[in-house]
Amino acid sequence: MKALKLIIHREYTSRVKTKAFILTTILTPFLFIAITVLPALLSSINDSSIKTVFVIDNTGLYSNLFESSDTYKFVPITNSNSQEKMDALLQIDGDLSENPAWARFSSEQQQPPRDLIGYINDVLTEAVKAKKIENFTAESNLEPQIVVNLQNILKSKDQIQIRTMRWDTEGKSADTLGEVASVAGMAFTFCMFFFIMMYGSMVMQSVVEEKTNRIIEVIISSVKPFDLMMGKIIGVALTGLTQLMIWLGVGIVAMLGISIFMGIQTPDMNSGDMQQMMSMMNNNPEIASGLAGLLSINWFQVVVCFILYFIGGYLLFASLFAMFGSAANDSQEAQQFITPVMVILMVAFYTGFAAASNPEGSIAFWCSLIPFTSPIVMMVRTPFEIPIWELALSIVLLYATSILMVKLAAKIYRTGILMYGKKVSFKELFKWLSYK
Structure with missing residues (x-):
């Protein structure tokens, strides 16, 4: 038993005094933080060369729907002969509700930023849906307010969350x-x-x-x-x-x-902050x-x-x-x-x-x-x-x-x-x- 204690003491002290132990102890928490935070941080960084998207809309229906942000700027123009250097060009030649192929995006990149393409697709998709609903309303002679109410219902994010229960050995139920x-x-x-x-x-x-x-x-x-x-x-x-x-x-x-x-500070149970938290x-x-x-x-x-x-x-x-x-x-x-x-x-x-x-x-x-x-x-x-x-x-x-x-x-x-x-x-x- 005495020999075992000596070996344990030797193994322990020889390890905790090493530089490897000190560095591992210090760096491991930072490694876990990096694993957790770094992917989200990298995904938020946009180093794309595309900063400005010029929009040529020959229909006049879509160019005003795009909103500029801190990442991308949308600039409507009338033709592609602009004197400004173009990072990217979005050209719409016709009514997309009739033919979606009339919209095309051009740039020098083999793979344009996914978030930019996704935003453009979402905007145009919603515009085409609204156009089709408008045409259907006119053709069916429906009240516009009825259609608006239906759209609001379809866009509602209300979701049913059923309460799950579990029976114990005595037959009583409790929340899972x-x-x-x-x-x-x-x-x-x-x-x-x-x-x-x-x-x-x-x-x-x-x-x-x-x-x-x-x-x-x-x-x-x-x-x-x-x-x-x-x-x-x-x-x-x-x-x-x-x-x-x-x-x-x-x-x-x-x-x-x-x-x-x-x-x-720890909020007081009677304070307004606690009431706001409960709300x-x-x-x-x-x-x-x-x-x-x-x-x-x-x-x-x-x-x-x-x-x-x-x-x-x-x-x-x-x-x-x-x-x-x-x-x-x-x-x-x-x-x-x-x-x-x-x-x-x-x-x-x-x-x-x-x-x-x-x-x-x-x-x-x-x-x-x-x-x-x-x-x-x-x-x-x-x-x-x-x-x-x-x-x-x-x-x-x-x-x-x-x-x-x-x-x-x-x-x-x-x-x-x-x-x-x-x-x-x-x-x-x-x-x-x-x-x-």
């Missing part, structure tokens, strides 16, 4: 959690997949480095292979926990700092439904399950990473060994996201019980009110398999860690399990 629980589950699934893969790879890399540097020959003379492997697994886990605590602390401090800087929620059922869904989730159960599944899942996969790292001669060979493990993780990851749309389906049920996929898939289902016996059975199977896998990995680890210069096959790995 809806999309909010699915989003929360997918977020926890992504975090679980990311942490298990990242910290498991750290365990494998540590094993490979010590083996290739021949340091392991000195260490193994005074430490049991099992203690050495478990020391690495626990030490890396503590390193990851330290990172999580730092990120959580930085996030809380950042939120407090932003609220203080922006002058945001906004009443006028926006989707916001009210989302907040109700967040409050309906059993967050205590979700957090407890996340911790239990992370410990069990990490222990299971980290032992596999350590096992394959001990059998490899270098990092490249180790990557080949862990390919089946990565395939299992990816299958669990995509199954989890697929299960978000049907968390009570057969695939979600069985994959949340199989130990190699349950840590990731079950996190999608946890925000929903799933039976306690399913959670208990899944956790028992996960930890039983994790303990068994640690024992099997230790047998392969003690042999492979001293095996040099020989390319090991999966068949030979199974032979090592029988060695005493």
Whole structure:
């Protein structure tokens, strides 16, 4: 036990003092922010060379319908012999309600901006619809106001949102959690997949480095292979926990700092701001439904399950990473060994996201019980009110398999860690399990 504590202390301190740990801890939050914000930011940036669109409308019906914006400017002209340099030209030669091909867009670009073409198509489509309705009204001798009322009905964005209920075991009904629980589950699934893969790879890399540097020959003379492997697994886990605590602390401090800087205060229940907020929620059922869904989730159960599944899942996969790292001669060979493990993780990851749309389906049920996929898939289902016996059975199977896998990995680890210069096959790995 003393040797195990020393190895854990060494693995932990040697990692948290490295530049890689410091940089990873600092840069990872910015990476998540970039992944979230950058696509929207890039999509909002329009660097197209087309700034002005000249419009030649030989019918006089459409040119005044286009509204200029900060991105594009529409300029009606009478002919294409204008002295100004044209970025683009929209020419309409006839009534588009009779022949849509009479409209054409010309520019020097192989692919004009999609948002510009989409806006032009939408404007012309609405104009043609209005023209056809006007002609139909005149031909059918209908009251114009009737047609206007019908148009308003067709343009209405009112949508029926049925209330979904769920019967419990006692026959009572309650509101379902809806999309909010699915989003929360997918977020926890992504975090679980990311942490298990990242910290498991750290365990494998540590094993490979010590083996290739021949340091392991000195260490193994005074430490049991099992203690050495478990020391690495626990030490890396503590390193990851330290990172999580730092990120959580930085996030809380950042939120407090932003609220203080922006002058945001907690609204008083009797204040006008709170009344305005309640009015906004009443006028926006989707916001009210989302907040109700967040409050309906059993967050205590979700957090407890996340911790239990992370410990069990990490222990299971980290032992596999350590096992394959001990059998490899270098990092490249180790990557080949862990390919089946990565395939299992990816299958669990995509199954989890697929299960978000049907968390009570057969695939979600069985994959949340199989130990190699349950840590990731079950996190999608946890925000929903799933039976306690399913959670208990899944956790028992996960930890039983994790303990068994640690024992099997230790047998392969003690042999492979001293095996040099020989390319090991999966068949030979199974032979090592029988060695005493």
